[in-house]
Amino acid sequence: MSKIPTARIDKLLSSLGYGSRSDVPLMAKMGRIFLDGKPVRDVSQRLQLTDDLSSRLSIDRQPLDPLMGMVILMHKPVGVTCSHKESGALVYDLLPDRWGRRTPALSSIGRLDKDTSGLLLITDDGPLLHRIISPKRHIKKTYLATLDRPLNGTEIDIFASGTMMLNGETKPLAPAELKIVSSHQALLTITEGRYHQVRRMFAATGNHVTQLHRTTLGGLALPDTLAPGEWTVLSPGDINLIFA
Ligand code: URA
Numbered sequence: 001m002s003k004i005p006t007a008r009i010d011k012l013l014s015s016l017g018y019g020s021r022s023d024v025p026l027m028a029k030m031g032r033i034f035l036d037g038k039p040v041r042d043v044s045q046r047l048q049l050t051d052d053l054s055s056r057l058s059i060d061r062q063p064l065d066p067l068m069g070m071v072i073l074m075h076k077p078v079g080v081t082c083s084h085k086e087s088g089a090l091v092y093d094l095l096p097d098r099w100g101r102r103t104p105a106l107s108s109i110g111r112l113d114k115d116t117s118g119l120l121l122i123t124d125d126g127p128l129l130h131r132i133i134s135p136k137r138h139i140k141k142t143y144l145a146t147l148d149r150p151l152n153g154t155e156i157d158i159f160a161s162g163t164m165m166l167n168g169e170t171k172p173l174a175p176a177e178l179k180i181v182s183s184h185q186a187l188l189t190i191t192e193g194r195y196h197q198v199r200r201m202f203a204a205t206g207n208h209v210t211q212l213h214r215t216t217l218g219g220l221a222l223p224d225t226l227a228p229g230e231w232t233v234l235s236p237g238d239i240n241l242i243f244a
Contacts, residue, residue: 004048004049004050005048005049006046006047006048006049007046007047007049008043008044008045008046008047009024009028009033009035009040009042009043009044009045009046009047009057010024010025010043010044012047012049013027013033013043013059015068015102015103016064016065016067016068016098016102017065017098017099017100017101017102018059018098024043025043027059028040028041028042028043032059032060033057033058033059034057034058034059034061035047035056035057036056049067049068051067053067054066054067065096065098065099066233068102068104068124068125069123069124069125069128070123070124070125070233070234071109071121071122071123071125071128071233071234071238071239072095072106072121072122072123072231072232072233072234073119073120073121073220073222073223073226073231073232073233073234073238074091074094074119074120074121074122074226074229074230074231075117075118075119075120075222075226075227075228075229075230075231076091076112076116076117076118076119076120076214076228077117077228077229078114078115078116078117078228079114079115080093080094080114081114082108082111082112082120083111084105084107091108091120091122092106092122094229094231095122095231102124104124104125104126105124106122106123106124107122107123107124107126107129108120108121108122109121109122109123109128109129109132109133110132110133110193112214113196113199113212115212116143116212116213116214117211117212117213117214117228118143118144118212118213118214118215118222119214119215119216119217119220119221119222120214121217121220121234121242122231128239131243132217132218132242133193135192135193137243138174138191139191139217139218139242139243140189140190140191140216140217140218141189141190141191141193141214141216141217142187142188142189142214142215142216143187143188143189143190143198143212143213143214143215144181144185144186144187144211144212144213144214144215145185145186145187145188145198145202145209145211145212146184146185146209146210146211146212147184147185147186147202147207147208147209147210148184148207148208148209148210149184149206149207149208150183150184151180151183151184151186151207152205152206152207154205155178155186155202155205155207156178156180158204158205159173159175159176159177159178159188159201160175160176160177160178161175162174162175164201164204166194166197166200166201166204167200167204169194173190173192173194173197173201174190174191174192176188176189176190176191176201177189187215188201198212199212217242218241218242218243218244219241219242219243219244220234220238220241220242
């Protein structure tokens with residue numbers, strides 16, 4: 001059996017962004033931290049990092065935030081960027097402020113363009129992020145594309161061919177599946193994550209994507225109940241669905 005990791009309360013709370021290592025003893029002194037219903041005085045005590053910790057440890061009477069290794073599923077709205085560096089509205093601004101101070105930091109798993117909406121995953125788990133974006137895994141991503149001009153009927157075969165070449169690239173695209181929804185809409189499933197891939201694929205057929213929305217990633221679908229800008233923390237079972 002693998003050993004359950006432990007952490008000091010002060011180290012844990014500062015890693016989760018509640019305050020610096022020197023803030024946490026002051027928070028305890030003020031009676032803001034409770035463990036199993038009793039105020040915490042000694043923030044050097046070590047706790048086992050088990051999943052029930054969020055129901056046992058509270059800060060300002062609120063359950064502890066999810067531990068490290070969390071995965072967030074967000075309905076990314078149009079107009080926000082998946083980057084820590086750019087100016088303007090970022091996907092991270094839609095999360096609690098404190099989560100911006102977590103270590104390890106949260107990062108999006110792959111990127112959606114500023115103008116793309118839909119299913120976006122965000123995590124602090126680097127190895128998991130790399131497993132999901134690894135080209136070797138061929139994880140499927142489906143996009144609903146709305147087009148400027150009617151589909152011309154050749155796209156299904158071109159995208160499925162495995163020989164389609166994007167401008168400026170030397171390696172053909174892996175086969176992709178196109179399902180026609182209407183004259184100006186189609187669902188495209190790809191297994192790669194090249195730069196602006198979906199928009200460039202339609203551009204190569206003489207069309208132009210006017211709206212792009214990601215509906216699924218692996219075995220996960222964007223829930224209808226999640227409005228643009230809303231998000232949820234995935235359970236371990238949901239995380240496994242990514243690889244299903
Ligand atoms: N393909 C694109 O062109 N844009 C995205 O945001 C995702 C896939």
